[in-house]
Each structure stands twice: as C-alpha cells, then as structure tokens.
Amino acid sequence: MNDHYRFGEAFVRDAGVMLMDRFGRTTATAKGPFDVVTEADHEIEHAFIDRLKEACPDHQFLGEETVAGADGGLREWCWVLDPLDGTVNFAYHLPGFCVSLALLHHGEPVEGWVFDPLHDELYHASSGARPTLNGEALPAMPDDPDEALPIGISTGLLKLPGFDAAPLLQHYGKTRIVGSQALHLCYVAAGRMRAALNPEAKLWDDAAGALIVRAAGGRYGTLSGREVFPLRPGAEALTGSPIGSLAADPEAFADLVRLLN
Numbered sequence: 001m002n003d004h005y006r007f008g009e010a011f012v013r014d015a016g017v018m019l020m021d022r023f024g025r026t027t028a029t030a031k032g033p034f035d036v037v038t039e040a041d042h043e044i045e046h047a048f049i050d051r052l053k054e055a056c057p058d059h060q061f062l063g064e065e066t067v068a069g070a071d072g073g074l075r076e077w078c079w080v081l082d083p084l085d086g087t088v089n090f091a092y093h094l095p096g097f098c099v100s101l102a103l104l105h106h107g108e109p110v111e112g113w114v115f116d117p118l119h120d121e122l123y124h125a126s127s128g129a130r131p132t133l134n135g136e137a138l139p140a141m142p143d144d145p146d147e148a149l150p151i152g153i154s155t156g157l158l159k160l161p162g163f164d165a166a167p168l169l170q171h172y173g174k175t176r177i178v179g180s181q182a183l184h185l186c187y188v189a190a191g192r193m194r195a196a197l198n199p200e201a202k203l204w205d206d207a208a209g210a211l212i213v214r215a216a217g218g219r220y221g222t223l224s225g226r227e228v229f230p231l232r233p234g235a236e237a238l239t240g241s242p243i244g245s246l247a248a249d250p251e252a253f254a255d256l257v258r259l260l261n
Contacts, residue, residue: 005126007055008101008113015044015083015099016117023118024093038091041065044083044099052079062238064204074233078104082204085114086180095119100182102207107231112208114182123186125208125215131189138190141217141249149194150174151248151256152184156200167259172252185209188247189216195248195256199223203237206245213247220247225257 022040045063052061060078079101084090086097095118103111110127125131131138151172157163168175172194178184182205184196189212198205210220210229221227223244228237237243246256 003055004103004111007051008103008111009122009124011048011051012099012101012113012115012122015047015101016115018044018047019084019090019097019099020117023090026091038084038087040090041084041087045081048079048081048083048101062203064202072234072236072238074104074107074231074235074238076106078107080104080204080207082182085182085205086178089179094179096179096183098180098182100204100208102211104207104229104231107235108229109207109211112211114186114208114212116183123189123208123212125189125212127211127215129215131212131215133190138216141189141191143251145191145194145249145252148173149191150176151195151197151252152176152178152187152193153196154181154184154198154200157197160199168256171255171259181205182209185213185220185247188218188249189213195246195252197223197246197256197260199242199244201243201245202240203231203243206243210245210247217249218247219250219253220245221253222246223257223260225253225261 019040026038026040042065045065060075063081082100085100090097098114098116101113102109112125114123123133153175181198181201186209187193188196213220223246228243231237248256
C-alpha cells in the first residue's frame with residue numbers, strides 16, 4: 001500500500017462523511033443552465049487542496065470548482081477531483097451522488113476512487129490491478145453479458161442535434177439516467193450496466209471511473225472510439241472541455257461506436 005493510495009482513500013472516506021453531514025441540509029446555488037452548486041462542493045474541494053499542499057506540494061490539482069484558472073499545463077503527478085458528482089441529486093435529496101478522485105501520472109490515471117456514501121460503496125482501481133468494491137475484487141466482465149442490462153445515458157445525449165434513440169433501444173432495450181457520470185462508469189465496471197454514454201462528461205467526471213472500467217476489462221474512450229488517455233499538455237480536457245465519453249464491455253463498445261457514428 002503506497003502513500004498515494006493511503007492519502008486518496010482517506011480523503012474520499014472523509015469527503016463521504018462531509019457529504020452525509022450536509023445531505024438534506026444544504027443550499028443549492030445556480031451555476032449555469034439547469035446546473036447547481038452547493039456548499040458541500042466547495043467545502044470538499046477546499047479541504048482537498050489544503051491536504052494536498054501539505055502532503056504533496058509539488059503535485060498539480062484540477063477540480064470541478066477551480067478549473068477556471070487552468071491553463072492546460074500538466075505536471076508529472078496530477079490529482080483530479082469531483083467533490084460531488086450528482087450535485088442536482090444531492091441538492092434535492094435524491095440518491096445517485098458520489099465523490100470521485102483520480103491520480104494521473106504523465107496524463108494517465110494510475111489510481112482512482114469513486115465513493116457513494118449513501119450506499120457505503122467505495123470503488124477503487126490501481127493501474128495493473130483488479131478493481132475493487134469495498135475491498136473485494138470485482139469479477140471480470142463476462143463475454144456474454146445479460147441482454148437485459150440497461151445502458152446509462154446522460155441528458156446531454158438526448159440534446160444532441162439529430163440524435164435518434166431508437167437504434168439504442170432496439171439493440172439494448174433499456175436506458176437509465178442515474179444523474180452521476182462517475183457512478184455510471186462504476187456500474188459498467190461492476191456489471192450493473194452494459195454501457196455509459198455521455199457527450200458532456202468532463203475530466204473530473206471520468207478520470208477515476210475510466211480507470212475502474214478499464215481495470216475491469218472494459219473499454220473507455222470517446223463517442224467516436226478514440227482513446228482519451230494519456231492526456232498531453234495542452235489537451236482541452238485539462239481546461240474543462242467536454243470529453244464526450246463512452247464506456248462498455250469490448251463488444252458493446254465497438255457496436256455503440258458504429259451506432260453513434
């Protein structure tokens with residue numbers, strides 16, 4: 001167990017406590033069209049920045065609430081945090097929220113945590129190792145998944161000009177919108193969903209979950225099938241631009257790229 005693992009795991013656990021302390025007792029503030037931010041978002045991000053400055057002062061930080069000052073630079077080690085993925089759910093007392101934390105090394109996720117405190121579920125992956133759920137290894141993705149598994153989509157997919165949901169429904173039957181991209185990715189890794197599609201996903205939404213999916217034997221990339229990682233200095237994702245991501249088992253990934261393009 002390395003120092004980075006201990007640091008990251010301790011923080012997401014503490015962040016989960018902070019979220020549950022605020023759940024049902026928070027104020028939502030408009031951040032953009034159909035989007036909100038809460039005190040919990042800011043408190044958790046500020047707490048992480050303070051800890052990182054003390055533990056790893058030479059490491060870079062990118063967070064959802066502070067990325068506005070990012071210039072596209074990339075250091076050897078970079079921590080990426082979404083302090084509250086699923087803020088709308090959290091703000092209006094709905095399930096489906098989590099904290100997501102990833103550590104990038106030369107632009108590649110090497111550690112990732114997604115913690116759902118409401119259900120006490122902690123997903124974790126390290127580069128080159130099987131992902132875990134609450135410390136137990138997740139099973140490998142089956143070669144013949146249950147055809148009834150739903151696919152997770154974002155509302156952003158429904159807003160794409162010319163998007164037609166009919167082929168997805170004909171091929172995959174059911175769709176779900178949980179309201180948390182990081183949880184969608186973890187559910188793919190855990191075999192609870194067949195795929196996750198999100199044209200609006202950003203780096204802090206995806207960095208941890210992407211590693212967890214790939215460590216489980218799945219594929220993660222853009223909606224057109226291109227690789228996202230490793231990121232290079234100047235990559236638009238480092239300044240908050242949408243990735244437009246797709247995660248699935250290898251067979252569904254190839255099929256969905258074909259359907260979408």
